[in-house]
Amino acid sequence: MAIVGPSGAGKTSLLRTIAGLERESAGRIVLGGERWLDSERRIHLSPERRRVGYLPQDYGLFPHLTVAANVRFAGQCDRPDLLERLEVAHLADARPGQLSGGERQRVALARALARDPRVLLLDEPFGALDAITRRQVRDELGDILAQLGLPTLLVTHAFDDASALAQRIGVIDTGRLVQLATASELLSTPASVMVAALTGANIVEGTAVPTDSGSTVYLQGGGELTSATPARGPVRLAVHPWQVELADPDGCSLTDTVLDVRRDRGAVTVRLTRFTVQVTSGENGRHPTDGSIVGLRVAPRDVHVLPSASGSAG
Amino acid sequence: MALVIAAVLTFLLLPIIALVTYQPVHDLIHGFGTKVATDAIVVSLKTNVIAFVLMIGLGTPFSYILARSRFRGRSVVITVVELPLVMPPAVAGLALLVAFGRFGLLGHTLSALGIDLAFTQAAVVIAILFVASPIYLRGAIAAFEGVDPTLMDVAGTLGAGPARRMLRVAIPLAGGGLGAAAAVAFARGLGEFGATILFAGSFQGSTQTLPLAVYSLFDANLDQAVAIGVMLIIVSAAILLTSKLVVRSWTSSKSTSPSLGGRSSFAPN
Numbered sequence: 001m002a003i004v005g006p007s008g009a010g011k012t013s014l015l016r017t018i019a020g021l022e023r024e025s026a027g028r029i030v031l032g033g034e035r036w037l038d039s040e041r042r043i044h045l046s047p048e049r050r051r052v053g054y055l056p057q058d059y060g061l062f063p064h065l066t067v068a069a070n071v072r073f074a075g076q077c078d079r080p081d082l083l084e085r086l087e088v089a090h091l092a093d094a095r096p097g098q099l100s101g102g103e104r105q106r107v108a109l110a111r112a113l114a115r116d117p118r119v120l121l122l123d124e125p126f127g128a129l130d131a132i133t134r135r136q137v138r139d140e141l142g143d144i145l146a147q148l149g150l151p152t153l154l155v156t157h158a159f160d161d162a163s164a165l166a167q168r169i170g171v172i173d174t175g176r177l178v179q180l181a182t183a184s185e186l187l188s189t190p191a192s193v194m195v196a197a198l199t200g201a202n203i204v205e206g207t208a209v210p211t212d213s214g215s216t217v218y219l220q221g222g223g224e225l226t227s228a229t230p231a232r233g234p235v236r237l238a239v240h241p242w243q244v245e246l247a248d249p250d251g252c253s254l255t256d257t258v259l260d261v262r263r264d265r266g267a268v269t270v271r272l273t274r275f276t277v278q279v280t281s282g283e284n285g286r287h288p289t290d291g292s293i294v295g296l297r298v299a300p301r302d303v304h305v306l307p308s309a310s311g312s313a314g
Numbered sequence: 315m316a317l318v319i320a321a322v323l324t325f326l327l328l329p330i331i332a333l334v335t336y337q338p339v340h341d342l343i344h345g346f347g348t349k350v351a352t353d354a355i356v357v358s359l360k361t362n363v364i365a366f367v368l369m370i371g372l373g374t375p376f377s378y379i380l381a382r383s384r385f386r387g388r389s390v391v392i393t394v395v396e397l398p399l400v401m402p403p404a405v406a407g408l409a410l411l412v413a414f415g416r417f418g419l420l421g422h423t424l425s426a427l428g429i430d431l432a433f434t435q436a437a438v439v440i441a442i443l444f445v446a447s448p449i450y451l452r453g454a455i456a457a458f459e460g461v462d463p464t465l466m467d468v469a470g471t472l473g474a475g476p477a478r479r480m481l482r483v484a485i486p487l488a489g490g491g492l493g494a495a496a497a498v499a500f501a502r503g504l505g506e507f508g509a510t511i512l513f514a515g516s517f518q519g520s521t522q523t524l525p526l527a528v529y530s531l532f533d534a535n536l537d538q539a540v541a542i543g544v545m546l547i548i549v550s551a552a553i554l555l556t557s558k559l560v561v562r563s564w565t566s567s568k569s570t571s572p573s574l575g576g577r578s579s580f581a582p583n
Contacts, residue, residue, distance in 0.1 A: 021467045047470035060468035064486045073482065074472040115472050 002166035003155040004198060010175040011155035012057075015121045018153070019054045020047040031118050053112030053120040053150075058128040059104045061096035067107050068092040075114035082110040086144065101129040102137040109144060120145075120152040126161060138164055159186075159199050171195050187240065193306055196238035201304070202275045208235045214300055221274060223254035223296075227303035236306045241278040243302040246270065246288065252295025258288045270294075330547060336540045345541020353519040354527035354542065361435060361523065362503050365442040370496060373451050378480050381458030382466070392455070398448045403508025406445055410513040414440065437514035438521050446503035453495020457488035490564040497557030501550050 005011050016022045018029055020036065023044070029037040036045045047054075054060075062070050067088060071079050083089040086106040096104060105125065112120060125141060126134045142165050145152055156162050162169045163183035170180040171194070179191035190196035193203055206219040208231035215231040218224050225237060249255045256272035263269075268287055270277045275296065279287075288294050337345075345351060380391065398406060412418045415432040416425055424431060431437050461484050469479045485492065507525040514521040516530055524546050531539035 016467075019467075019471050021470065046475075047467070048473050048475050050471070052471050054468060054471040056464045056468060058464075060462075060464050062465060062469075062483060062487075073469070073474070111472065 001151075001153055001168045001170065002162035003153065003170045003172055004157065004159055004162045005155075005172040006194070006198070007157060008174070009172045011157075011172065012123055013175070014172070015054065015123050015153065015155055018050075018119070019052045019121055020045055020050050034118070051116060051118045053109075053115055053117035055105070055108050055112060055120070055122045055125065057124045059108035061104055061108055061111070063096050066093050066095055067099075070096070070107060071111045071114050074111050075116070079110070079114045082113055086110045101133050102140060105137055105141065106144075113148070117150070120148075120150050122152065122154040124156055125154060126156070126158075141165065159183075171198060188304065190238055190304060190306060193236055193238075196304065196306055199238075199240070201238035201240050202244075203306070204237050204239065204274060206235060206237065208232055208305065215305070217303070217305075219254070219274075223256075225254060225298060225303050226300045227305055228300040229303075229305040231305045238304040238306055239275070239298055239302065241269070241276045243298055244275060244277040245297040246277060246279060247295040247297050249293045249295040252297060254296045255293050256296060258290055258292050258294060260290055261287050272296075333540055333543050333547065337537050341537060342541050342544060345538045346545060348538055348541075350518060350522075350527055350531060350538065351542050351545070354522050354524045355545070357435070357438070357519065357521065358504060358523040361438040361442060362500065365439045365446065365503055366496070366500055368439070368443060369447040369450050369499060373447055373454060374485070374492070375480065377451050377454035378458050378484055381455045382463075382484075395448055395451050395455075398444055399452070403445055403506070404512060407441060407509035407512025410437070410441060410444060410509060414513075432513060433515040433517070433521065435514075435520055438510055438523060441509040441513045442503040442506050445506050445509050446499045449502055450495045450499035453498070454488070454492050457491025457495065458484055460491065461487045490561045493560045493564065494557055497553055497560070501553045504549065504553070505546065
């Protein structure tokens, strides 16, 4: 399971509270019958009495100890089996400073497992990595976590990382759980503007008029979009960049001006004044030029009407 | 530029050269072997080693706790630790005398128990501790504050209790700073004069340390005073050199590791 939220949402505090590192906490943490925190009963186990595998952002390896000694620190005895399992056995005598980001993460996992934890807590597991290693380490971590079958709580600010690694994603904002759902549910039915923005959606405002098959939304700044969701009055819409199709401006009910076009491997990102659109490279490889006007088409089921504070959503 | 450097170096080195070349080497070595000198060496070594062990043994956990905790009045505690540093040594000696002396604040209670501290070897140890240990405490607090708190947290989640966290993580990581502070404190203790002479007196073989021997021989036998002075310089220089080597080897053995200590850790999100 992953927890996603913007910076300052309380993600790290949540993990630290579960690990017992934050003292000022009220509430209850019960794990499989073990009561770790219960402020009503005045129970607060210290970190060393909770069996957690906690990986902070830069993994927290002890720089003065070798890889083998780092792992030994947790279990009091050598664990060649764990080093083997995480494919770091050849690094047993190396110091953390000599390791790559991915290697550090595997050593930190081996050390956490030597503790025989009941739960793994991962804080921004890719925060300390550059973009290139990030993807590779994420895939590795996914494989390892699948093998372990250990309850894992991962916090990240990146929805991509969460959806790649977790079955369920909780979105938190200023310390509160906003939505708990699968990645696809978060994409199709975001509970708030913040959730939609986190998943990378375009957010646009407009006024909705109900129709037989849903609603038509007249956008601020001109143009209209059809949604399969019935709605009335002022609304905000979430539209994901990969669900927008570029078309000829003639005959399109929504047009926008191209700011720039960026190519990144197979995907092409077109930035418009109000939208960001992701298109796959066409066969002819032709893309709109900067400054040109393009038409936008979105399937009605991909135009998500966001619940707003005033409750005007259908 | 070169002139300024030459002037400063000359000013700093000239007195030392003068002391070493004051008398022929033969006389100098003879001065090392006199009874006054050997007695003073024994007293100095004994009292300084005892004070050093107490300073490290009690000061290290004290500094660790102070560096890791945040409470109201913490800055007051740190100021109290630093106070002896700015106190003139003679005033420190006087203060110790009226605290632990026979007619002092605690002296009444102590002498009722049959303990008389003033003008004993124990008084020398107390004077050295009082004057030198704040140097160590201050350095040790700073060294422990430099240890990445995340590593301490991780150690806790890996099952290490407070004692193990200190011994296995904090002390090794703060080692360079601890070693440097201990060396400076030891050198300060070895040179202690003002507080010792007021609180412990200057009795040969009992409370007369090397600096006190220099002072007492100053009138009677300048050659011998100079010989003991040279001896102190040699020992102090050796401490300085050792501490530099220790700190260097420590930092170079860590240089391959990420500079975790210096990083301001994570945004509290």
